[in-house]
Amino acid sequence: MNIVSSAEIPQDMQNHFTATYPSHQFRFCNEMEEAKQYIGSADILLTYGEDLTDELIDQAASLKWIMVLSAGIDEMPFQAIKKKGIIVTNSRGIHKIPMAEYAIGMLLQVCRNTELFIDSQRSHQWARGERAGLREISNKTMVIVGAGAIGQEVARLAKAFRMKTIGVSHSGTERSYFDEMYKPKDLTSILSTADFVVSVLPSTKETRGFFREEHFDKMRPSAIFLNMGRGDAVASETIIHALDRGKIAHAILDVFEQEPLPADHPFWDHEKVTMTPHVSGASPEYLPRAMDIFEENLEKYESGETVLVNTINLDRGY
Structure with missing residues (x-):
């Protein structure tokens, strides 16, 4: 051959x-x-x-x-x-280990306000007074949209933090490490229970523009939305609108509709957005x-x- x-x-x-x-x-x-x-x-x-x-x-x-x-x-x-x-x-499936590590690591970073303490160290400031804003990720509920190999690995790691894990997949059939499974049509009915919503959706004709304003309207004001699947699963304007209206507390974004992200995009300076340049799957392995x-x-x-x-x-x- x-x-x-x-x-x-x-x-x-x-x-x-x-x-x-x-x-x-x-x-x-x-x-x-x-x-x-x-x-x-x-x-x-x-x-x-x-x-x-x-x-x-x-x-x-x-x-x-x-x-x-x-x-x-x-x-x-x-x-x-x-x-x-x-x-x-x-x-x-080869991305499941680094991407699952990314999801848990970024959620910990945002909930423990790591960025603030790194900045405080650089400016030689003792920022102990900021501890009131710190959160835990343990015993929370995570909704993972896209329950394939990556989603299952995220759910497995989430179990180490005693989280309730809810998965959404095309079939809605039972998957390892998920307490509950649903089909996409059921998503709006479960979002109100989520502390963290993680998207690992691929880019297909069914998933483009998958997350709409109605979904963010159902989320908790304290919820964190993390997208590391494909950027076209949700419009930038939809995320910004949800953040500015207080529908969610924070967005962690590794993927975008346009990459590289334009230098004048509002995500860069938004105080409720944490961004990375499509590196969640990066690994020497x-x-x-x-x-x-x-x-x-x-x-x-x-x-x-x-x-x-x-x-x-x-x-x-x-």
């Missing part, structure tokens, strides 16, 4: 695959501009997904399987891929975990198995 990678793969990983699978021809490239000369004969393509176009899929006469080395696949040319019957798998999934699937594919890990439903886009 001819296996082409448009994603930059470290040399030690390249050496592992060429030594372990000597019957396959590997072409490791640093970008699609280099890889496209081999795509016509590729049986398998490794990519981060955003470098694929309809034209490239048309050129890929032998392509049978695309392994996306990320979880986000919303920029891929699904119709062209579906038309040719190409299997698509992704790296869903990212690529090794993704390549582990690829290798597991490669062995399945070689043996003729038809069900691969993280196979994408091309109609749903996830």
Whole structure:
């Protein structure tokens, strides 16, 4: 088989695959501009997904399987891929550890007002008088919208703080580490119980603009909203309106409708917003975990198995 990678793969990983699978021809490239000369004969393509176009899929006469080395696949040319019957798998689940750590860490930072004490240290001020505003996260209720691998890991860590965990998923079926599960249509009925609302929604036609003003109207004035899924799940104006009207207490945002966020965006200076630049999933373990999934699937594919890990439903886009 001819296996082409448009994603930059470290040399030690390249050496592992060429030594372990000597019957396959590997072409490791640093970008699609280099890889496209081999795509016509590729049986398998490794990519981060955003470098694929309809034209490239048309050129890929032998392509049978695309392994996306990320979880986000919303920029891929699904119709062209579906038309040719190409299997698509992704790296869903590899972000669960860093993203769950991010969620708990950021909630602790906001509730314990860490930013204030860091600023006080830098200015040599003893800010003990500010302790009245400190909050705990233990024994609270967390609603997690998107109860997949990441959502379940967030719920697992939340259990260490004795939280009640409520999940929302497409099916609403029982999931590990959740006390209760609901479908999206039931969300408004449970938001009033939440101290923390965490969104890990992907970007699909069903999830774009998912959170609306009516949802924030149902939340507690003391609630914290955290979005680390996709920025298009909620409009910036909706979040700002909810904060300014006191419908929620704070927003923690790692993802945005437009990235990088424009320098004049009101989020930058909003006193009730804590922002990070889409780094919740960042980890040195990212690529090794993704390549582990690829290798597991490669062995399945070689043996003729038809069900691969993280196979994408091309109609749903996830």
